[in-house]
Amino acid sequence: MEKDEKHFSGGKRYRNKDITVYWKPSTCIHASYCYRELIEVFDPSRRPWVDMEGSTTEKIIEVVNLCPTDALTWKYNDEALNEDVRADQYNHVKFRRPELIGSINDTVEETPVSVKVMIDGPVVIKGDFDFINGTTRKEVRDGMISICRCGVSDHQPFCDGRHRKIGFTG
Amino acid sequence: MDENKNKKPQAVVEIIEFGPLKISGNFTLKDIKRDKEESPGEIWLCRCGKSNNKPYCDESHKK
Numbered sequence: 491m492e493k494d495e496k497h498f499s500g501g502k503r504y505r506n507k508d509i510t511v512y513w514k515p516s517t518c519i520h521a522s523y524c525y526r527e528l529i530e531v532f533d534p535s536r537r538p539w540v541d542m543e544g545s546t547t548e549k550i551i552e553v554v555n556l557c558p559t560d561a562l563t564w565k566y567n568d569e570a571l572n573e574d575v576r577a578d579q580y581n582h583v584k585f586r587r588p589e590l591i592g593s594i595n596d597t598v599e600e601t602p603v604s605v606k607v608m609i610d611g612p613v614v615i616k617g618d619f620d621f622i623n624g625t626t627r628k629e630v631r632d633g634m635i636s637i638c639r640c641g642v643s644d645h646q647p648f649c650d651g652r653h654r655k656i657g658f659t660g
Numbered sequence: 661m662d663e664n665k666n667k668k669p670q671a672v673v674e675i676i677e678f679g680p681l682k683i684s685g686n687f688t689l690k691d692i693k694r695d696k697e698e699s700p701g702e703i704w705l706c707r708c709g710k711s712n713n714k715p716y717c718d719e720s721h722k723k
């Protein structure tokens with residue numbers, strides 16, 4: 491717990507009954523995935539900007555896991571639950587901050603790319619993949635992209651949050 | 661960042677112009693709304709918003 495304090499001394503923490511979310515502004519790249527996906531919880535125009543009562547624990551974890559940096563991480567308040575968190579919970583402190591919870595086995599090399607179809611929103615692709623867009627081919631390593639599924643983004647092929655405005659369902 | 665260079669791509673993600681998103685290789689697809697998880701090896705996901713079989717492309721983009 492003390493370690494924990496020190497590590498996040500530059501940041502903030504937010505709790506609900508199940509989990510604590512850690513916010514480390516220095517590593518936020520403002521890609522804004524978090525507030526696009528869950529404005530009820532992460533709203534930069536509000537102080538404090540994280541409202542842990544704004545949504546369900548499951549949904550908050552889902553969105554924290556989308557953060558491409560370690561600006562947002564989370565863990566269960568019940569330490570026992572932190573022991574066997576699945577490896578696809580990218581932003582769990584165990585995977586982002588191994589120093590916080592004992593040691594962790596070294597990298598599984600062939601981790602499958604994670605493709606997540608978000609509820610009424612984009613498809614979020616995370617991991618090591620080659621991305622072909624028109625004539626360009628980009629080698630994405632340990633990265634993330636968010637592709638529009640609603641068809642109306644102004645920044646095709648990427649999601650720019652407009653799916654909300656048009657009330658896209660799918 | 662250097663170690664990233666040694667990493668091999670697990671999948672290829674391709675934007676088909678005026679069409680779907682093609683993904684092939686080693687990946688897992690998680691559809692949160694429909695509560696499905698699969699590793700199909702190859703898929704085409706709808707990008708136009710019009711498919712009647714979301715999240716997959718059903719060629720509705722051609723209409």
Ligand code: SF4
Binds near residue numbers: 556559562
């Ligand atoms: S997703 Fe992470 S990096 Fe992006 S705005 Fe939110 S906290 Fe910052």
Ligand code: FES
Binds near residue numbers: 641648650
């Ligand atoms: S899915 Fe977000 S803008 Fe289309």
Ligand code: FES
Binds near residue numbers: 716720
């Ligand atoms: S992209 Fe083919 S049906 Fe939408």
